[in-house]
Amino acid sequence: MLFNSIEFLIFFPLVCLTYYVIPYKARTVFLLICSYFFYMCWNPKYALLMLTSTAITYLSGILISGCDRIADEKQRTARKKQYVALSFISNLLILFFFKYYNLFSGTVNTILELLDIRYTIPRFDVLLPVGISFYTFQALSYTADVYRNDIYAEKNFLKYALFVSFFPQLVAGPIERSKNLLVQISQKHPFDFENVRHGFLLMLYGYFQKIVLSSYLAMVVDAVYDGWTECSGLQLTIATACFAFQIYCDFGGYSNIAIGAAEIMGFRIMDNFNAPYLSRSVSEFWRRWHISLSTWFRDYLYIPLGGNRLGRWRKYLNLMIVFLVSGLWHGAEYHFVVCGGINGLFQVIGDLMKPVKKKVNELLHIGTDSALHRILQTAITFYLLMITWIFFRADSLSSAFGILSRMLYITPAWFAHEGGLSSIGLERSDAGILAFSMIVLFISDIFRYRNIQVRDFIIAQKPAVRLAICYAAVMFLLIFGVYGPEYDSAAFIYFQF
Amino acid sequence: MKITAKVRNGFIELLVFFIGICSLLFVSNEVLRKKEGKGVDMVRSFYRLEPESIDVLVLGSSHAYYGFQPNQLWEEHGITSYVLGSPSQTMICSYYLLKEALKYQKPKVVLLEGYYFRSGEVFVFEERLRPVTDNIRTFEYKRDLIEMAFPDAGWKEKLPYYVPFLLYHSRWKEIKKYDFIQPDYYKGALVRFGESPHETPAPPSEELEEIPETAIEYFEKIQDLCRDNNIELVVFKTPITDANGDELEWYLETTGLNNSVAVYLDKQNIPFLPMQNDIDIDYAHDFNDYGHLNFTGQKKATEYLGNWLTAHYDLPSHKEDPAYRSWEKDHEDFLQFLQERRKLVGLDDSDV
Structure with missing residues (x-):
């Protein structure tokens, strides 16, 4: 069930009420049952998959911590690594089969066809299990954390199973860490x-x-992108900017509902979005966007690859690997990979350009802290991100390039000459x-950027004011x-009969 | 949990919040809900009538509310009436509306417009079931209609019928003055001022069209209800044209059905007033479209029905009765509305 469904609006208050009424001892089991019920509303069969991932990573934790009894350090580390590898490989294989197999087989078949080899790898018509990328990564982080001795292995299977399946953040994140969530379950x-x-x-x-911002923005995006071949550069630019906010509000909104729902039950879940479009560089953007995934890749891929410790070019290579993989994580299509690749490339270029930017600023006496400079940086960053979003939203690589090339030719015609609001799907x-909603989002993000929580301000008001705001x-x-x-x-306009 | 002042205040705040939201939802729902016929709001406005105040209850589809004018019946005969109509009102809906109406009113005569003898379904167009299910107060009748209309639908599909706000919340874009105030003087009838000139239509069909079994079943339930409540049941049918030959097939089908209805009602000993040839209809000026009468057509039809009713039943005038003063006031308001509305003819010939 989706957060914006009637079912959830019935399910969630009932869960909360029961949760607070029953004794503490029963709460873990109760939340576990609720979480599996929540997940099984999509497809009951896939709960088995989640259970499998849970069992594998749970066992990996027990086995890894059991290695501490091995006296020889070398042997101990080697054994631990074996268990980590086993956990990662088995989980990633499940993910690969359900999410990437058809992309893989399609690619291999295309190559075979190009080489004129008459052999085709079969395709399977499998439905992507909801949230598989999220819970797999969450479960894997546990294996890695136990391996790194960041956390003790959880002995209680039910508590661990709840950590993997905790319903508020199960299907769309934030991807939690055992250090934070598993501890709270106890x-x-x-x-x-x-x-x-x-x-x-x-x-x-x-x-x-x-349900407001993302949905209204989708009207513009869908109207323009569905018929992009007929649209002008200006319309495509507006629609792409709208898509940047649509995906932010859609994903960020879902994360906020998840974090808020968990908070009502007393759980603190990590932040996932922190005013990302106020970033002054692409790398800052990735520290503010989908934070739980970015930090996952940082902790469990970028740093193990060597991070920035092995020299500049290796750092760039690592960055590119992380962003290509991140692109692939978002979807089993090549345009997602390209989207990730461009983001990586922007960061590499940004890093390479640092000395040049510094020189230019010195020569032109530009104060890097001046408001104009900051606004300009934010605007340029947003434009660069818009380019990457085209590859995210477009149906294919060819249409993404088509849209991009059209966007580069913004005709000087006034907006009104291009059909006004109706031409971009808006009344x-x-x-x-x-x-109005964009203004609210903008103000809220400015506060977020300055680490001020608007809701703290609302809660601090007198009950009457607080209630009025809520109403x-x-x-x-x-x-x-x-x-x-x-x-x-x-x-509903009746004319006859 | 220890009940401290903080906890107590928290619960009070929660309670106030829920009561406030429910009240706001109630008000918003009232404003945003779809009002039939630009505020005529036939089914909902019915509940604003004084209890047991009407002599004649009219049931039926658009043919009924475009073809009968309660204000005119009051003016000419001092008889109180109301059109409990709805778009494409099928026989099943007419039955439930009559059952509902009898909880509030004790009419002496029920006039049923017979166009929908043609349908044995709950609805012909889904959105036209809404005016009935949205407004009918008795939950049991609402539930019966929804269950009959969507026997295979899941609860989620049916939910917007029980909680209409789920559908109508997005009407904020088209809010008009009539969403806030719905006058009482319409008495369920709509007036159209547009003219659709037609030539005298082709001769009516001499065939007999089949009446669906369910339509008969529910008509007989209506008949039983009327009998049990000592109400005279009369079926009437407003005139139609063949749209200068463009709707000939529909015209022949409808007139063929009228033939079957006449035969059937004769057997049942129920009066049937087909009106097509009984009133001095002017095909060039009395139609708003080929199936519906306009203001002048409605006037002729009501005059005929009023005369027929007074000739056949004991329906004394309430004009001098002080208890019915509000009907006179509503009639005056209606006349004023007509005067203002007719000034606009030519600019806008839409409903009411």
Whole structure:
């Protein structure tokens, strides 16, 4: 069940109520049952897959910690590495089969065809299990953390199974670490109104991002991208900028709902997005965007590859590897890989250009802390990111290049000459709501950038003010949110009979 | 958990929050819900009638609410009436609406427009079931209609019928004055001022079209209800044209069905008023489109029905009765509305 479904709006309050009513001892089992139920609402069979990953990583933890009894250090490390490798390989094989096998077989078949070899690798019609990339990475981080002695192996299987399947962040992150979440599973979480207020406000904001902003932005993106061959450079630029915010609000909104839902139950989950579009460089962006994944790759891929410790060119190679893999993680299509590759490339070029930028700034006496300089950096970073998003959104590599080449030719014609709002799929009333919502997002992100939580400010108000803000927010969502069956006013205009 | 002042205040805040949200939702739902006929709101406005205040209840589809004018019946005969119509109202819907209406009113006569003898379904167009299910108050009737209409649908598909806000929340884009105020003077009828000139239509069909079994079944339930409540049941049919030959097939089918309805009702001993040849209809001026009467057509049809009703039943005038003063006031408001509305003819010939 999705967070923006009726089922979840029934499921979640019921879970919360029961969770706080039952004794502490029963809560782990209760949350585990709820989490599996939540997951099985998509496809009950795939719960077995999650259980398999859970069992493998649980055992890996026990086995790795069991190696501490081996006296010989070399032998101990070698054995530990074997178990880590076993856990990683088996989990990644499952991920590969369900997510990447068809991309792989398609690629091999194309190569075989090019070489005129009459052999085809079979394709399987498998449905991608929801959230497999998320929970696999979360479970693998546990194996790695136990190996690094960052955490003790969890002996209680039920607690560990809940760590892997904890429903708020199960299907779309944040990808939690055992150091944070597994520890909390063993703690008691008494009912606390502060947690409920904080969590509820964050959920509201997440819903605002998801069912208002993301949905309205999708109208523009879908209208333009679905017929991009007929669109001008300006329309494509606007739509691509909208897509940048759509994916932020969609994903960020979902993360905020997850974090808020967990907070209501007393769990603190790591932040996933921190005003990413206010970044002044692409590398800063990746420290603020999908933080739980970026730090996962940093901790479990970039650093093991050598990070920046093996010289400049090796660092660049490592960066490129991480971003290509990150692209692939997002989807089993080559345009995702290209999207990741371009992001890596931007960072490599940015690093190489550092001395040049410094020289130019010195020559032109540009103060790097001046507001203009910062705004310019943010704008340039956003434009560069827009280029990468084209590869994320476009259906194929060829259409991505087509869109990019069109975007480079922005005609000087005024927007009105290109059909106005309707040409980008918006009615005037929708545009008003979108503009207002974007302002709210912008203000909220500026506060976030300065480490100020708007919800702390709201909670600090008198109850009457606090309630008024909540009423306004809930009603705004209920009225302007995109949910429920589509109301087609044309179908409701009766003419005859 | 220890009940401290902080905890107590927290629960109070939570309670106030829920009560507030429910109240706001109620108000928003009232504003955003779809109002039929630009505020005429036939089914919902029915509940605003004084209990047991109407003599004649009219049921049926658009043919009923474009073809009958309660204000005129009041003006000419002092008889109170209401059109509990809805777009494409099928016989099944008419039955449930009558059952509902009898909880609030004790009419002496029920006038049923017979166009939908043609359908044995719950709805013909799904969105046209909405005016009935959205507004009918008795949960049991609402549930019966929804279950009958969507026997195979899951709860999620049916939920927007029970919680209409799920559908109508996005109506904020088209909010009009009538979403806030719905006048009482319409009495369920709509008036159209557009003119669709037609020539005298082809001779009606002499064939007999089959009436669906379910339509008969539910008509007989209507008949039983009327009998049990000592109500005279009359079926009428407003005139139609063949759209200068463009809708000949539909015209012949409809007139063929009228023939079957006439035969059937004769057997049942129920009066049937086909009206097509009984009123002095002017095909050049009395139609809004080929199937519906306009203002002048409605006037002729109502005059005919009023005369027929007073000739056949004991329906005394309430004009001098002080208890019915509001009907006179509503009638005056209606006349004023007509005067204002007719000034706009030519600019906008839409509903009401």
